[in-house]
Amino acid sequence: MKKILAMKYASFSALAGTLLLPAFVHAQEAGGPPPGLASGLILSVVYGLVGILLLMIGYKMFGWITPFSVNDALSKDQNRAVSIVVGAIFIGIAIIVAAALG
Numbered sequence: 001m002k003k004i005l006a007m008k009y010a011s012f013s014a015l016a017g018t019l020l021l022p023a024f025v026h027a028q029e030a031g032g033p034p035p036g037l038a039s040g041l042i043l044s045v046v047y048g049l050v051g052i053l054l055l056m057i058g059y060k061m062f063g064w065i066t067p068f069s070v071n072d073a074l075s076k077d078q079n080r081a082v083s084i085v086v087g088a089i090f091i092g093i094a095i096i097v098a099a100a101l102g
Helices: 002-030 037-065 070-075 080-101
Strands: none
Touching: 037 070, 037 080, 070 080
């Protein structure tokens, strides 16, 4: 049970750090004072939602391009090769989105 709670806290802290990072980077690049907590949180949520939306669009496009059902390959067949490719697609799209938003 302690291991599960530790994993939940680690996931939450990673998510919080991921959502807050773009706001602080944007403030440092602008050369002005760092944004307040409220504006930083709003910027982070907006950037996070845009990134998640673009990841979902990329996943749907990958599913549309492939001649087989990606969902069935991942859930029913538990195909590791497909999961590695999907993970690589997520990482690639995330790098592109981070470069475009940053």
